[in-house]
Amino acid sequence: MNGSAETRELSFAEAIRDATAVCLQRDPRVFVIGLGVPDPKGIFGTTTGLASEFGADRVLDAPLSENALTGLVIGAALGGRRPILTHQRVDFALLSLEQIVNQAAKWFYMFDGRGGTVPIVIRMIIGRGWGQGPQHAQSLSSWFAHIPGLKVVAPASPADAKGMFIASVEDENPVIFLEHRWLHGMRGPVPTGYHRTPLGKCRVARTGGDVTVVASAHSVIEAMRAADFAAAHAHIEFDVVDVRCLNPLDFETIADSVRKTRRLVVVDDDSRHCGFAGEVVARVCEAGLPLMAPPVRVTWPDCPSPSSAALAEVFYPSDRDVFVAVGKLVGRGLEHATHFPKRPGPVDVPNLEFPGPF
Amino acid sequence: MNGSAETRELSFAEAIRDATAVCLQRDPRVFVIGLGVPDPKGIFGTTTGLASEFGADRVLDAPLSENALTGLVIGAALGGRRPILTHQRVDFALLSLEQIVNQAAKWFYMFDGRGGTVPIVIRMIIGRGWGQGPQHAQSLSSWFAHIPGLKVVAPASPADAKGMFIASVEDENPVIFLEHRWLHGMRGPVPTGYHRTPLGKCRVARTGGDVTVVASAHSVIEAMRAADFAAAHAHIEFDVVDVRCLNPLDFETIADSVRKTRRLVVVDDDSRHCGFAGEVVARVCEAGLPLMAPPVRVTWPDCPSPSSAALAEVFYPSDRDVFVAVGKLVGRGLEHATHFPKRPGPVDVPNLEFPGPF
């Protein structure tokens, strides 16, 4: 952790705004571009006020042209800038995958270094809620992680959001920065000023000896809730490994935890088939780590994400599902599942303050 | 297997051409579209002569517009046609993923059936060779398999190419039909006339008790070569499971084999991280199938595919690598690895007749 030790309480969205401001301030090469970046809603509050603070030359709005905008930031990076591109939804980035996969990810490698580096950050907002439905609540994190040359970051806390955002902007590689929409409103202490959290290291969010629960982004929140409950009621202690960076993956931290607990649950906010959770399971098994029981994945079913809250409720695994998965694996505590506390309010918002409609 | 029992010897490419002709003949709703489809080279011989046989209304050339062409075939399918779209390389299909993922894959589900089905086949040519390099030799099979609602087919033999192609055209769902470039020239018996091989069933390509080797497309060829050698020289018997269809995945056939052999090697012509091989390993381990040793993946390293033959040689795992992986797993036979026969000719072509330059 490099930088300030002082903290103040910020939301995840404010932490990203703060990090962006720090980058814009420290490095004249940084600029931000994306549809709506300077608008009154400021990408869910993550860019609010930046245009007036840093000027329209450095905080740019844009037409609906995801593909060309991605090429544009790649070229600008090659030309010595450090651009940050924002998509309001990961789903829109599907239009730009040719640039991301063929060009950004490979440029440094395929020209054997002589083509220069592509230091860009592409922000993509993932996550569910308020009836976003099939085309506005995908994850695709395993897609990006599958491509050699892309760093894939998915923080779970405001402090990490800031620290990893700054590290992403400073990184010489293209970074896919995934922000789960439900995290934007969550608050926590965030170091003030310059604060950098290196990419590629897991965070052990909680220590315990009974089971390793691997998660990233909003799944970490679910895992931690399950862990709190399990500790308080069932005397089951979780090691919660917050992956934070899906590529490069710090497998050693996961392996160390599994060596200790000998049980593995992977929670992943994504479809299961060929997803990131399977990769974690495969690595643990390939490594021959001793397990007391077969590993378990807690993921979405392999089906598109429905809009209706009635279906969303069964589609998305909950903190309670994590608890149940662990209970089954550990072979005890399941009797407490019935009094696992329901999150207050409707199932399709993270908290009662979540505004909707977007 | 439905259809003819008579066979004749065809190449994989001819089998696809044959299957396409059968579909065009049997069903007036079928049409073929894609850049170069009616040109003199006929997509590596897979569409040669179809335009003159079936007319320019049913075998269409196209501009460079992968994204809109994909929407076009989706709409045509909704309107009652059964289009076949061809990309000369999977890499070009990256421009059309928005349509494939958001629309084609989800249409039937997200409108709860009321939007109709999307019976399209999208042919994508994958595979290496002759210096194709970083942007012309990707796989992405796990990407497609990850998306609920897409069927993903990757046959390994001319007979399957034909049978599964016809089944794909007849399927009510969008089918991603992956053709490894190195298979196009391989010959084998192909049933004449109408011949349909159902999607979603693995093929046990070889039976043996020592190890289960799971593979698809060209990896099956490598696995079979390794199996022949292992049987002849090291008395190691492979069960080779040709996956053929990556989604839906027939896990039962894999599981049955692993239950018998208690050893698993997955060969996958793709990057490793979050790839299809990891999914197979994860499923086997999750299912708690007893294994005598940790499962093994034989895949590409997580790096872009280089052009130079000198690098391609180490980048792509070979039949010998499969043999070595199995030998290590089984704990014997490795002493034979040194006389594992090299494929005749250069490493970057499947055989001496492979033409280059494309």
Next chain:
Amino acid sequence: MSPSPKPSSNPALAYGTGVPPDLKHLHLEMLRIRVIERRIAERYREQEMRCPVHLSIGQEAVAVGVCAHLQPADKVMSAHRSHGHYLAKGGNVRAMIAELYGRADGCCGGRGGSMHLMDRDSGFWGAVPIVGSTLPIALGLALADKQCGGNARTVAFFGEGATEEGVFTETLNLACVLRVPLLFICENNGFSVYTPLAPRRSPDFRFSDYVRSHGCHYFSGDGNDVEAVCRVTGEALAAMHADPGRPCVVEFATWRYYEHCGPAQDDHLNYRNQAEIEHWSMRDPLAISRARLIAAQPGLEAELDLAEQRQRQDIDAVIEAVRAGVRPSPETLPRGVFAP
């Protein structure tokens, strides 16, 4: 006195026959859409319609004026802001409201929400929220019709934002090359979410030239005057008829009165300038047609008011029925990932 239009029928459809449109019918149809959307906005605050909604209040004239030329067999597709198009095409109101409420009898079984509408029976072939995405799909529909020797009309509605996506020119070009008579209806309301045209198009950008350079017809008109919309659409269709196979883009200038997404107005955010706001507030398509009707026939005022009252009752009845309806049952979640 004309009967109050039934929620699931489209009186304007009677005019897809070459007969000049009847302003009263057009007005009532716009009114019906306005009343339904107003009611959606009001009741949205109860937080029972739990999906993003993009209201077309202010843009009804385009939907109604275009659809007046269409028959049920004709096909329409749209995007995120599609209530007006769905309703004007004769889409089932109850199924739409049920969809907004996430109910099992919603037009997508609750799986889509407001941004995903579908009613093939009435010729509404789908709306999806990815900007520009239905353009090539609509082209494919029209191609299928052409390949089958059909003579349905296919219409794609979209906002001016969609024209910025590469897929727009690819679709236009394919339509011209394959000679597919797709009718593209662009509703230019000047904004893409909160972003005005300036950061999206050069001041020298000429949409008409852009369209025509592909080899496509281009027409334009006042999108807030339903009679103008009808007339210009009629001209476009006549041009397409005279030159079969040539597609056509029609651009209508219009304005949305509500926020981009959600049930409120948002002019206090100052992303639109006061002069524009005032200009367009004087050009409410319903006020224009109503004034015209009453000027011609002053006695109509009471009839229109009564009709509006009935329309309110209709939509309230629909909403109450929908709210009493069932939610999709959890077991149906995996149904239809693959079609059988």
Next chain:
Amino acid sequence: MSPSPKPSSNPALAYGTGVPPDLKHLHLEMLRIRVIERRIAERYREQEMRCPVHLSIGQEAVAVGVCAHLQPADKVMSAHRSHGHYLAKGGNVRAMIAELYGRADGCCGGRGGSMHLMDRDSGFWGAVPIVGSTLPIALGLALADKQCGGNARTVAFFGEGATEEGVFTETLNLACVLRVPLLFICENNGFSVYTPLAPRRSPDFRFSDYVRSHGCHYFSGDGNDVEAVCRVTGEALAAMHADPGRPCVVEFATWRYYEHCGPAQDDHLNYRNQAEIEHWSMRDPLAISRARLIAAQPGLEAELDLAEQRQRQDIDAVIEAVRAGVRPSPETLPRGVFAP
């Protein structure tokens, strides 16, 4: 007598100064490219250059005529058919040949092959094989230059096929909106692989209107007459200079003499009609410039022949040196997946 141009220097570069180009230099530069590519074609059959090659034989005038206006600090990007652009921009010949041979000292260390060229030292900022893909990247380069207050010129070369991709209009529009003075050079050789224009563009398609509708300059010229290319490019640059920030598209009509990909000619496949083939065979850019030079100064013939002979020796020497060079070592495979 002018010295034989060194493989790694670009004599035409001297003209990036406003001084009118000297035809002899231009011709020799074209000749150098022709000689190199001919030699590639001949030796390709030995199957030691194991990567797809797209020769620009016949299209040298565009590369040379445009690059004559550029300084080493100016930036060029291209696509699959980029040898000519790379060489005309002053790219290192030996590094290019080594790349085709998959050698460690190739301009991409052997990782790319012919479709991936790079020589930033000479201002060649990269070519990749995905059609259209470098267009927005080149725009980003130009934007970076503008943001830094630089005054380099940035040029993107591409074929007419690339204009069919949505990314072309998106890039053009962004260039106009952001006022980035990118120079787009379109080499219209009438074919996309074996596909002629007919199934790709409507007969009514007007590229000039298409370009101009964005708010962009458009020029066109004879791509087989290097002096015309020079002149038109000069006009385009002057227009851009007069109106800073407005991008420009220049379209040059031209013809490739070899097959789309590979070392042979393929007119026996009959995808191009005989009249066209004959028309263009009379318009070889090298024959045109040579005839002009000799008409003006008959004594030049021997000098040109001698120069060609030297160029042949040069490239042969390069090829022999490259063949003796080393292949990338296997341990380097994982190097640089991530930049440090």
